[in-house]
Amino acid sequence: MYRIRFHGRGGHGIKTGARILGSAFFAEGFEVQDAPRYGAERRGAPLDASVRASRGPIRERGALRAPDLVVVADETLIPVRSAGVAAGLAAHTWFLIRSAAPAAVWRERMARPERVLALAAAADERAELPFLGSIAAAAAARLVGAISWPALEAALVREVAGFGAGAQAESRARARTAWDALAPHAGAVGEGPELLTAGGDPGWIDLPLDLAERAAPDVRVPLTSLEVKTGLWRTQRPVIEPDRCHGCAWICSSLCPDGAIAIAGGRPVIDYDHCKGCGVCVAVCPHHAIHVEREELARAGAQP
Ligand code: SF4
Ligand code: SF4
Numbered sequence: 001m002y003r004i005r006f007h008g009r010g011g012h013g014i015k016t017g018a019r020i021l022g023s024a025f026f027a028e029g030f031e032v033q034d035a036p037r038y039g040a041e042r043r044g045a046p047l048d049a050s051v052r053a054s055r056g057p058i059r060e061r062g063a064l065r066a067p068d069l070v071v072v073a074d075e076t077l078i079p080v081r082s083a084g085v086a087a088g089l090a091a092h093t094w095f096l097i098r099s100a101a102p103a104a105v106w107r108e109r110m111a112r113p114e115r116v117l118a119l120a121a122a123a124d125e126r127a128e129l130p131f132l133g134s135i136a137a138a139a140a141a142r143l144v145g146a147i148s149w150p151a152l153e154a155a156l157v158r159e160v161a162g163f164g165a166g167a168q169a170e171s172r173a174r175a176r177t178a179w180d181a182l183a184p185h186a187g188a189v190g191e192g193p194e195l196l197t198a199g200g201d202p203g204w205i206d207l208p209l210d211l212a213e214r215a216a217p218d219v220r221v222p223l224t225s226l227e228v229k230t231g232l233w234r235t236q237r238p239v240i241e242p243d244r245c246h247g248c249a250w251i252c253s254s255l256c257p258d259g260a261i262a263i264a265g266g267r268p269v270i271d272y273d274h275c276k277g278c279g280v281c282v283a284v285c286p287h288h289a290i291h292v293e294r295e296e297l298a299r300a301g302a303q304p
Pocket of ligand 2: 238255256257258259260261270274275276277278279280281282
């Protein structure tokens, strides 16, 4: 059985990536499970999504215990303990991280002399963010070697159809780039050992509770700080319209879950280094004084 886990943040398309990979496995004749696992369910919060795929029935349930492959789409998750990127790593586990740093650096940092690969982050890293799930799916499919490109592509097109033709084309292009980049390692990831007792019928399955800290906003746990520019994860930008704003700033400022709206001279000011673009302020403003712009368009225009 293949056991594969993706790590990313809300908004990266990680859950969709697991669905793409699961659908592609299914098209190749596998039995499949795929499931996302959330803590705080909002943009920017850590999440993981797992896929089990087997030629026979799958009787395992719950979180993966010994993944064959872990794909980390966002290297800033590595020091976040609640993200659990190292959970269940076994000697046979392959670890792929999307990073500008080469694999040798990550092997040293992780004290894993082998089975660590790096997938270079694209030059247009920001624009790449919503497509990380597609990239992760293509990378995993290439590494297991049991999925053809046509099967992966068909699954991808089907899963992202609802996002429009443009997103579909971009997803496919970025997935293909990852697929090609990992050609030297095609088929490196093998199926992991059987974890259930002889006979394959678990009889009873324990599903342990996750740590409570998993659900905590990771900006409040150790090893994160103001130096972590969480605004990088934003795909949409809230913009305050001064003419409409009544200065009732306790509303938007208090309800911003990231504390990214300060009050200056009685007026709200958004800290774009740390605003994740969740849209809460847009929803709660009683005067409709905050609108949303697509982040890449906002960046192409005037900077705040
Ligand atoms: S809630 Fe709306 S109107 Fe009130 S201060 Fe914030 S942006 Fe302005
Ligand atoms: S400023 Fe608005 S969009 Fe940004 S994090 Fe706060 S509530 Fe969310």
